Amino acid sequence: MTPNVDERIASVIRSLSEVILPHLPPEASLAQEQAHLCIGHLQILRAQIDKVPAFEREELDDALGVARELSTKVTGAEHTKAAVTAINAAVAASDGSDVRGERKRVLQAIDTLVKAVSTDGSPEGKSAASRLILQHEAARSLKDRKWFAPFGFDAL
Amino acid sequence: MSITSTTLAATVPVTQPSITNDMEAINRRILDRRAANRSLPPYRAALIPEATELLASYFERVRPGAKVDGVRRVGGGASKEQFFFGLTDADGSKQQYLLRMDPRSAITETDREREFILLEAMAGYVPVPAAAWIDPNGSHFPQPAAIMKVVRGVTKPSGSGVKVSGLGTYLGEELRVKLRDQFLDLLIKIHAYDFRARPLSGYEVPDSDTKQAARWTTNYWRELWHIDEGETRPIFALAEQWLADNMPDCPPENLALTHGDYRTGNYLFDEESGEITALLDWELARIGDFHEDLGWVLMQIFGTMIDGTFRASDLFGREEFITEYERRSGRTVNRATLHYYDVLSSYKCYIICAANGLAAARSQHNHQDVLLTFLGTATAIFAGDLVRLLSHGEPA
Numbered sequence: 001m002t003p004n005v006d007e008r009i010a011s012v013i014r015s016l017s018e019v020i021l022p023h024l025p026p027e028a029s030l031a032q033e034q035a036h037l038c039i040g041h042l043q044i045l046r047a048q049i050d051k052v053p054a055f056e057r058e059e060l061d062d063a064l065g066v067a068r069e070l071s072t073k074v075t076g077a078e079h080t081k082a083a084v085t086a087i088n089a090a091v092a093a094s095d096g097s098d099v100r101g102e103r104k105r106v107l108q109a110i111d112t113l114v115k116a117v118s119t120d121g122s123p124e125g126k127s128a129a130s131r132l133i134l135q136h137e138a139a140r141s142l143k144d145r146k147w148f149a150p151f152g153f154d155a156l
Numbered sequence: 157m158s159i160t161s162t163t164l165a166a167t168v169p170v171t172q173p174s175i176t177n178d179m180e181a182i183n184r185r186i187l188d189r190r191a192a193n194r195s196l197p198p199y200r201a202a203l204i205p206e207a208t209e210l211l212a213s214y215f216e217r218v219r220p221g222a223k224v225d226g227v228r229r230v231g232g233g234a235s236k237e238q239f240f241f242g243l244t245d246a247d248g249s250k251q252q253y254l255l256r257m258d259p260r261s262a263i264t265e266t267d268r269e270r271e272f273i274l275l276e277a278m279a280g281y282v283p284v285p286a287a288a289w290i291d292p293n294g295s296h297f298p299q300p301a302a303i304m305k306v307v308r309g310v311t312k313p314s315g316s317g318v319k320v321s322g323l324g325t326y327l328g329e330e331l332r333v334k335l336r337d338q339f340l341d342l343l344i345k346i347h348a349y350d351f352r353a354r355p356l357s358g359y360e361v362p363d364s365d366t367k368q369a370a371r372w373t374t375n376y377w378r379e380l381w382h383i384d385e386g387e388t389r390p391i392f393a394l395a396e397q398w399l400a401d402n403m404p405d406c407p408p409e410n411l412a413l414t415h416g417d418y419r420t421g422n423y424l425f426d427e428e429s430g431e432i433t434a435l436l437d438w439e440l441a442r443i444g445d446f447h448e449d450l451g452w453v454l455m456q457i458f459g460t461m462i463d464g465t466f467r468a469s470d471l472f473g474r475e476e477f478i479t480e481y482e483r484r485s486g487r488t489v490n491r492a493t494l495h496y497y498d499v500l501s502s503y504k505c506y507i508i509c510a511a512n513g514l515a516a517a518r519s520q521h522n523h524q525d526v527l528l529t530f531l532g533t534a535t536a537i538f539a540g541d542l543v544r545l546l547s548h549g550e551p552a
Contacts, residue, residue, distance in 0.1 A: 029229050034524065077228045108493060111388040141543055144540075153324070
């Protein structure tokens with residue numbers, strides 16, 4: 001690819017930083033703020049863009065992992081059983097061909113399971129669901145926080 | 157396709173179907189408006205000449221002879237379109253005002269008239285900007301708008317650098333000493349407002365049962381999440397269910413006027429004297445459990461963490477804030493209730509960043525899409541907060 005993505009983003013950053021931003025009038029505060037934010041966004045995108053496919057693949061793998069565990073360890077009555085069946089279907093349908101879509105469907109199935117367990121899950125099922133989700137999300141949210149740390153909100 | 161509350165009710169799994177629609181009437185209207193607006197075309201930020209013309213034609217009608225000048229945008233903030241301007245009356249007297257106008261969709265969905273009513277009620281009680289004019293339905297301005305007098309002061313120390321939306325503002329030792337008592341005492345005064353003796357028009361009191369204060373707020377935020385089609389994740393689902401299953405009681409004496417977004421960044425202060433000159437951003441105010449404000453104040457995102465020491469709004473350590481609040485207010489902070497509102501605060505912040513802001517940006521309904529996607533990256537912090545809070549369980 002010529003020019004490559006890095007070269008293209010770098011040129012946009014330089015244009016915004018060195019040509020457009022200095023020529024904005026001092027009273028154009030909104031435009032100045034947004035130009036700074038655009039530059040910040042692009043700098044982070046530039047640093048991360050090559051790692052995005054692997055990050056999203058890992059997100060899907062993590063979702064599949066907790067979904068599989070939930071489906072084997074969460075028990076209950078009608079609603080819970082139906083939700084477990086739906087999780088198994090979402091997991092079975094995942095072949096990596098649509099990483100974002102598959103992850104979204106798996107997470108939605110987990111969401112439905114959490115509500116179903118509250119309705120008619122066994123006491124053990126409720127406990128297992130909470131424990132597995134907290135374990136999974138302790139690790140997952142930390143990965144997400146590290147990924148987004150360059151935006152400056154996180155005191156990691 | 158627009159989403160209505162009826163279709164949402166059919167798709168949202170609920171624990172207690174009969175009470176999931178229980179909320180203040182104004183919040184039902186706000187949610188219905190949010191859902192209806194989803195299908196509207198993109199919104200464009202007003203240009204200065206357009207804002208000037210809008211203001212000039214408005215004052216031709218409401219204040220004949222007055223002249224508008226010096227219209228300029230206000231920097232910072234993440235929700236409203238805001239413009240400073242001067243208004244010179246026919247007798248030559250001049251006053252600076254602030255126009256605060258809704259974009260088509262924002263990171264928070266609120267009501268300008270409700271905020272206006274509260275500013276009028278708070279005038280002379282706690283420092284607030286004087287409310288001047290209101291266009292509640294956008295009959296003149298393109299969107300609902302309010303105009304208030306400008307108050308002197310800053311939201312952060314000069315030279316403190318760029319901080320998005322005032323998050324994590326560092327005040328420093330000198331200002332901290334000057335501001336902290338005022339910050340706490342003003343919050344206590346807000347909570348002491350006698351809303352029964354001096355009712356606030358449109359502000360309903362959640363007193364039909366002791367769970368209603370918690371129910372109203374969780375119902376509102378949960379539905380907002382579904383309207384904006386936030387992308388779920390397991391910890392969010394768990395938190396949502398936990399909040400539905402663990403609503404605390406709110407005895408009558410715990411009902412209070414709550415500010416809703418009380419933190420450094422949402423008040424003005426005089427940099428020399430350290431005097432707080434105005435409390436801002438009352439749009440999320442409601443009558444509810446006073447613990448709801450405490451949970452919000454104590455959110456880590458709104459404070460500073462320096463050398464491992466957390467300060468809420470860079471003013472108080474967590475325990476220090478709670479014990480001082482109790483000592484000065486005479487109230488008792490119920491730790492289990494506070495824990496609930498700690499969880500609710502992170503849940504609300506998650507919704508604001510992951511659903512409301514991103515939905516507004518995706519729909520191109522806001523003048524700061526790039527800021528909203530920037531703020532959206534904070535979502536992971538709130539997911540982490542929820543893990544921490546739900547892992548620790550409820551304090552005794």
